Amino acid sequence: MKYDRTFNFSAGPAMMPEPVLEEIRDEMMNYRGSGMCVMEMSHRSKVYQQIIDDAEKDLRDLMGIPDNYKVLFIQGGATLQFSMIPMNLMKNGKAVYIETGAWSKKAIAEAKKVGEVVVAASSKDKNYTYIPDCSDLDIPEDTDYVYICENETIHGVTWSKLPNTKGHILVSDQSSMFLSRPCNVSDYGMIYAGVQKNVGPAGMVVVIIREDLIRDDLTDLPIYLQYKTHADAGSMYNTPNCWAIYCCGKVFKYLKNLGGLEVMQKMNEDKAKVFYDFLDSSKMFKGTVVPSDRSLMNIPFVTDSAEKDAAVVAATKAAGYDNLKGHKSVGGLRASIYNAMPKEGVEALVEFLKKYEAENS
Numbered sequence: 001m002k003y004d005r006t007f008n009f010s011a012g013p014a015m016m017p018e019p020v021l022e023e024i025r026d027e028m029m030n031y032r033g034s035g036m037c038v039m040e041m042s043h044r045s046k047v048y049q050q051i052i053d054d055a056e057k058d059l060r061d062l063m064g065i066p067d068n069y070k071v072l073f074i075q076g077g078a079t080l081q082f083s084m085i086p087m088n089l090m091k092n093g094k095a096v097y098i099e100t101g102a103w104s105k106k107a108i109a110e111a112k113k114v115g116e117v118v119v120a121a122s123s124k125d126k127n128y129t130y131i132p133d134c135s136d137l138d139i140p141e142d143t144d145y146v147y148i149c150e151n152e153t154i155h156g157v158t159w160s161k162l163p164n165t166k167g168h169i170l171v172s173d174q175s176s177m178f179l180s181r182p183c184n185v186s187d188y189g190m191i192y193a194g195v196q197k198n199v200g201p202a203g204m205v206v207v208i209i210r211e212d213l214i215r216d217d218l219t220d221l222p223i224y225l226q227y228k229t230h231a232d233a234g235s236m237y238n239t240p241n242c243w244a245i246y247c248c249g250k251v252f253k254y255l256k257n258l259g260g261l262e263v264m265q266k267m268n269e270d271k272a273k274v275f276y277d278f279l280d281s282s283k284m285f286k287g288t289v290v291p292s293d294r295s296l297m298n299i300p301f302v303t304d305s306a307e308k309d310a311a312v313v314a315a316t317k318a319a320g321y322d323n324l325k326g327h328k329s330v331g332g333l334r335a336s337i338y339n340a341m342p343k344e345g346v347e348a349l350v351e352f353l354k355k356y357e358a359e360n361s
């Protein structure tokens with residue numbers, strides 16, 4: 001591999017496309033004749049305004065975001081959205097959440113501090129290894145929204161079909177699958193994604209929110225926590241995460257030039273198939289998620305013992321495959337293979353695991 005880089009299977013921050021990193025390197029000392037690095041630039045300058053405008057435009061093109069949706073770049077990561085969502089969207093003080101893993105659980109805990117949470121479906125009974133049937137949920141008439149985590153980064157489950165919200169708005173945490181496949185934005189009231197999983201550097205979230213959901217009657221809410229503040233100021237109420245916006249903008253353009261999200265989906269399906277085919281044929285390793293709900297991005301897998309799991313993690317690391325240890329809450333192993341992970345990385349890891357299995361069984 002060029003630059004002696006490792007195949008990095010981290011769940012996030014995670015790999016970025018190499019051509020993007022090279023472009024960033026080339027612009028590091030003097031961004032396009034401005035005489036400065038983007039890190040050093042005033043966010044109120046013309047040159048920076050162009051960067052943020054282009055980033056938004058490229059994201060809109062990429063996802064086909066309708067004009068009645070705002071795109072916001074907000075700090076505080078995806079985690080702050082666990083609070084901002086109920087604070088801004090609970091008008092009746094009630095929301096439906098679907099519990100499918102660690103990240104929806106965290107969102108539920110925060111929402112409970114703000115209002116009433118109805119957990120209408122959960123896969124807790126089987127340790128979050130599947131997506132519950134949400135075609136006919138009991139949804140209270142006065143619920144303000146239905147909330148899902150569309151790809152559970154830790155448990156490795158993903159929604160192949162959105163829940164039937166019975167006319168209520170859908171709010172989705174897409175952090176670990178953002179831009180991995182086409183997305184029909186109009187199906188949602190709000191989509192958000194922490195960018196350090198599948199797009200860029202940590203410390204920022206992209207919020208895509210339908211305009212009519214942005215309220216101006218929340219004046220008691222701290223100003224920074226109101227979507228209106230960020231929408232009115234073009235994501236520049238205060239100094240934004242200029243660097244992350246710049247890097248994400250480059251990734252948006254890169255994905256557009258590759259052919260967009262349909263192409264990404266095809267690449268991601270091909271790549272994940274290599275890994276799942278291996279798991280399904282292995283005697284030593286097995287995937288933990290039911291096949292129909294498997295994530296294309298995060299693949300948890302196990303041997304039959306924690307000791308063996310740890311030995312495999314150590315062996316992969318020594319061989320140059322980094323960050324395969326499963327999250328501490330579930331153990332085992334996990335390969336995160338986001339957009340920027342090349343297929344060769346997955347193939348090389350699979351070859352390594354096959355050899356490991358042959359030598360150790």
Ligand SMILES: *Cc1c(COP(=O)(O)O)cnc(C)c1O
Nearest residue numbers: 077078079103153173175176194
């Ligand atoms: C990582 C992650 C978060 C939290 O992101 P931060 O930016 O660290 O706050 C939330 N939801 C999902 C699905 C994630 O993968």
